[in-house]
Amino acid sequence: xxxxxxxxxxKEELRRLGSPQMKKLEWPVVSVGSVSAGGxxxxxVVIALAKLLQSRGWYVDVLSRGYGRExxxxxxxxxxxxxxxxxxxxxxxxxxxxxxxxxxxxxRYAVGVRAEHDGQGEQTADSSAALRNDKQEVKKVHLLxxxxxxxxxxxxxxxxxxxxxxxxxxxxxxxxxxxxxEALGRxxxxxxxxxxxxxxxxxxxxxxxxxxxLWSVHRRLRFPAPLGVLSAGLRPVAFCAIARPEGFxxxxxxxxxxxxxxxxxNDHLPYTAKEMEQLVExxxxxxxxxxxxxxxxxxxxxxxxxxxxxxxxPVVVVGLEAEFVYPERVARELEARxx
Numbered sequence: 001x002x003x004x005x006x007x008x009x010x011k012e013e014l015r016r017l018g019s020p021q022m023k024k025l026e027w028p029v030v031s032v033g034s035v036s037a038g039g040x041x042x043x044x045v046v047i048a049l050a051k052l053l054q055s056r057g058w059y060v061d062v063l064s065r066g067y068g069r070e071x072x073x074x075x076x077x078x079x080x081x082x083x084x085x086x087x088x089x090x091x092x093x094x095x096x097x098x099x100x101x102x103x104x105x106x107x108r109y110a111v112g113v114r115a116e117h118d119g120q121g122e123q124t125a126d127s128s129a130a131l132r133n134d135k136q137e138v139k140k141v142h143l144l145x146x147x148x149x150x151x152x153x154x155x156x157x158x159x160x161x162x163x164x165x166x167x168x169x170x171x172x173x174x175x176x177x178x179x180x181x182e183a184l185g186r187x188x189x190x191x192x193x194x195x196x197x198x199x200x201x202x203x204x205x206x207x208x209x210x211x212x213x214l215w216s217v218h219r220r221l222r223f224p225a226p227l228g229v230l231s232a233g234l235r236p237v238a239f240c241a242i243a244r245p246e247g248f249x250x251x252x253x254x255x256x257x258x259x260x261x262x263x264x265x266n267d268h269l270p271y272t273a274k275e276m277e278q279l280v281e282x283x284x285x286x287x288x289x290x291x292x293x294x295x296x297x298x299x300x301x302x303x304x305x306x307x308x309x310x311x312x313x314p315v316v317v318v319g320l321e322a323e324f325v326y327p328e329r330v331a332r333e334l335e336a337r338x339x
Contacts, residue, residue, distance in 0.1 A: 022154040025112040027140045028338050029063075029155040033148025035179045037172060038243025038267050040161040043091050043296070044322035045191060045217060046143055049159075050100040052324065052331055059138050061119060063111045064092045064145040066104030068268040074105035074114045085299040086270055091145070093299045109153050112142055141338065148187070149178055157337050160187035164196045165244065167203055176243065181207055188337065189213045194325050215330055221255050222319035229257040232316040233289025239279055240294050241265035248294060252318070260286055271300045276308035283312040290314040 032049065034040035050060045066075075066089035077088045079096040092102045101119075105111035119140065144153060148160050162184060169175040184190055184207040192200055194216040201214070208214070224231050238259045240248050245264035252259050263279060265271075279291065290313030293301075298317040301309075309315050324330045 022152060023109040024154040025109065025142060026116050027112070027142050028157075029112070029142045029144050029147075029153060030157045030159065030334070030338070031144040031147030031150070031153075031155040032159045032161070033144075033146050033150075034161040034166070035148065035181060035183050036163070036166050036169065036176045036243075037178050039176065039247060040163055040166065041193075041217075041219065041320070041322060042146060042161055043094055044219065044320050045159075045161060046145055047095055047098045047100060048217065048322045048324060049334075050095075050143060051098075052327055053141060053334070056331055056335070057139060059119065059140040060143060061101040061103060061115050062092070062095055062143045062145050063108045063115065063147075064089065064095075064102055064104050065106060065108065066092050067146075068270070069104060071104070074103065074107075074111050076115075076118070077102040077104060079299075083302070090268060090296050090299050094296055095145075097295075097299070108144065108147075108150060112153070115142065116140075139338075148183075156339075157189060157334070158187045159189040159191060160184055161191045162200070162204055163193060164200050165247075167200060185209045187212060189215055189333075191215045191217060194218050213333055216325045217322045218325060219320060219322050221251055222321055223255070223257075224316060229255055231290075232257075232292050232314050234258055235260045235287065235289045236292045236313070236316070237261045237263060237279065237283045237286065237288045237290075238292045239263040239265070240297050241267060241269040241271070241300075242294060242296060243267045251320075252292060257292060257318075259292060260288060271297075271305055273305065273308065276305050279309060280312055283309075288312060290316060292316045292318055295319050 032042055032046050034042060046062060053060045069087060069089040071087040075088060077092045077096040079093050081087060084093045088104050092104050096102045103111045103115045144155060169177050171177045190204055190208055192204060197216055223229050236259055238249055238252055249262040261282060263282060265275060291309050295317055306315055
């Protein structure tokens with residue numbers, strides 16, 4: 001940790017003395033990120049923001065690096081493409097499945113330029129109301145996914161998520177923090193979880209700069225109907241390749257899902273037959289009734305990989321949804337800052 005902290009200090013000092021000029025896109029940019037390396041719940045919040053803006057007539061797209069993808073160059077995510085998660089990245093595919101247009105590429109300024117060129121005159125189904133009057137110009141916005149540390153692209157609004165676990169964490173590699181908590185002071189908006197408000201609001205407030213906004217979100221698991229938490233039987237094994245897998249296990253238990261084991265793989269791991277064999281072996285040894293996993297993991301499971309697991313029992317995919325506690329207020333404050 002001392003080496004990482006020292007490198008971080010040098011990096012911040014170089015930025016203070018004169019960082020490279022940030023590039024500006026034609027459309028406004030809203031960055032969504034966090035101080036942690038994962039597990040803050042950015043993807044559900046990006047989806048919630050996109051849907052909120054779409055419902056108010058905005059054309060919305062997401063600019064993402066596409067972490068861990070095998071594809072190269074700049075691409076618009078096609079969630080129906082065979083092997084989509086490998087080609088575009090798991091989180092971009094998950095956002096695209098939710099009905100959000102997502103672009104991926106290493107250079108997010110170049111990604112934004114391409115998105116603006118291809119997005120001229122286009123609209124999502126939710127923003128069609130904005131075109132009922134052909135004299136009314138469609139409002140357009142980019143959501144910059146995981147952009148809090150990406151300082152090369154100018155943004156109108158910097159949104160940072162923080163959790164109770166973040167407040168007790170330390171810097172990489174000993175912990176999960178990319179930056180010190182004081183970095184929250186450069187954000188325009190801080191988002192917390194409503195269930196953690198009582199324990200974190202005062203501490204977060206001391207880290208925020210004057211004029212910054214505080215929003216909160218409700219998070220809930222979505223189990224498939226009609227059996228809900230019993231969809232994978234009474235003794236399922238949970239598995240995931242996400243940051244902070246203990247949070248997923250805890251949420252399942254609190255929802256009443258009787259998991260008997262949680263198998264955690266490295267974050268963003270591309271699944272192969274090897275991992276499926278490992279899961280089947282564990283499940284059979286524990287006499288499990290099936291499997292439970294996340295949507296982020298499910299997009300990486302091919303039909304063949306699913307079939308390997310189904311020799312044990314059903315493979316149930318649990319969604320994680322985020323909803324702003326005061327969506328109308330969030331929309332007003334967001335639009336006010338977007339001008």
